[in-house]
Amino acid sequence: MEEDVKYKLDQIEDIWNHFILEYAFCKHKINFTPEVRTNYLGDILGYFQDTFDIIFNNRESKSYSDKFSNQISLLQSIYVQQDFIEELLIIFKCGIDKGVLKKDSNYSINREIRNELVGHPIRKIKGEFISSCLFGYNGGSDKIVYLRYHKDNNYKFESMEFAVSDIILRHKFFLDKYFDKILNKLKSILLSFVKKIENLEVLIGTKSFKEILNIMSVFYESIFKYDFIYDKESLLNIYARKDEHRRYQNLIDKFYCDLKSSLNEKKEYAITLFEPKKVFEVSETERPIFDINNIEFIDTSGRTPFEDIERPVTYHYELGKIATKRNPMDFNHFGGCLRIKCADNQIVINELKHMESNIYNEIEYYSAYRLICTELKEDDD
Known part of the structure; x- marks a missing residue:
């Protein structure tokens, strides 16, 4: 219930x-x-x-x-x-x-x-006595019993009884x-919003970048909180410089990608909110029964020891740190770790230098950061 x-x-x-x-x-x-x-x-x-x-x-x-x-x-x-x-x-x-x-x-x-019983156990209207009520102690926890004297019944005693259930x-x-x-009512609002999102998805391919930002600021303002330097002013600044260096065009490309992805995710989420609640049958949630007599043990002695397996190089940790710890000491440490891992990748090395030189300039710092993420295929950070 x-x-x-x-x-x-x-x-x-x-x-x-x-x-x-x-x-x-x-x-x-x-x-x-x-x-x-x-x-x-x-x-x-x-x-x-x-x-x-x-x-x-x-x-x-x-x-x-x-x-x-x-x-x-x-x-x-x-x-x-x-x-x-x-x-x-x-x-x-x-x-x-x-x-x-x-x-x-x-x-x-x-x-x-x-x-x-609670609000007005003794009730008066404009000074006129209307009723009085008192909890009764007969009966168990399954019912509410009280005594009442009411004007409508000529103040005669009444025993009121209501089952709690x-x-x-x-x-x-x-x-x-x-x-x-x-x-x-909320469903009707979301249906209207989904239609608006579908219209926005069409407009992305037909409007200029500035027009898209203006439209999103009215109908889909959450995109400006989606990532670093996604505020309208910064995006316009970066767009104006998109032909100067790959880092700026990359940031604009990522914005378009994030916008399309976000619109689609929000649309799907709105639709799923009103899907029927899934009720699991008992058979779906029962645990499997294992027959211990039929368990087969495998000999792993001939396998390569876990510590001898070469692990793939990852960059997620260092990228996460330089995205949030913007001070020279932290950048030197975590950026240095990334330099060692990417010693043969000149694009990453160059963008790390650019970040270090512009550590307090958000546009330069994060546009370089995003190019590194793209280069290392870590754009989901």
Whole structure:
């Protein structure tokens, strides 16, 4: 029961983090107010996660005080989650307000129980006494019992009794219903965004470099955080110098490659977010059964010892260090290690010298760095 609603909440969180917060195109589809801009929605999502256990894992009460505490925690957690659902519906422009929620029995019944026991155990309206309620101690942990005196019943004694399982089930139906409405709205946003990405993919081959940067700054701004010196100003500077040296053209080529790859990955990710949740059958997760009597042991005495096997030369470690440790001492050490490994590669040696001479110039440093990565086929760094 809990896993279903947690899965839907995780979907909402993923879309929020990887699409809404990343792209102005998606922000414009919701109520992205200055308050929402503070990302207080992250607090809401965190509160949901923190209270799921209180709601869906009914605790055994060993005393009256335990029962009192557990039931108040349950009702208050449901109440707060209801309020947060209302807030999410507003943020995502779902067209559902509190008036609509009040007509939903899965909302109103649980809310009334909470209000009578926790919110207003003694209720007055404009000074007029309406009702009073008191927790009852009869019954086990599986039900909430309380005594009520209400104006509508001429203040006659009433014993109110609600099964905890019914309260939880109502809330589960409530969460499912409105999480689905939120996800349907988010799905429509992502479908629009996917279409926009497909249009951008076409434009890459038809627009000038400057036009592409202008378009991406409006519709796909995350590309400018994709790698070092991918900010718009630096890219224009490098593009203007692309005929001066291979390092500049290489950087532009890599930007185009990264842009195409990023657009495709983002498009595929948006699509997979709404694929049906895979449910594994028991047979798929069962461990294989081994018959120890049929295990065959292999004689490895004739094989070459592991330490005698020549390992391929790798550059990943040194490249990672000179990409992030930009000071003369670190560069001398890690750049020196790379020089030794690449002593016969004049392009790498020349670009290391260029990096060393321009250690505080980001454009020169990282354009040379990227040419080294290309030369050593380490462009995934």
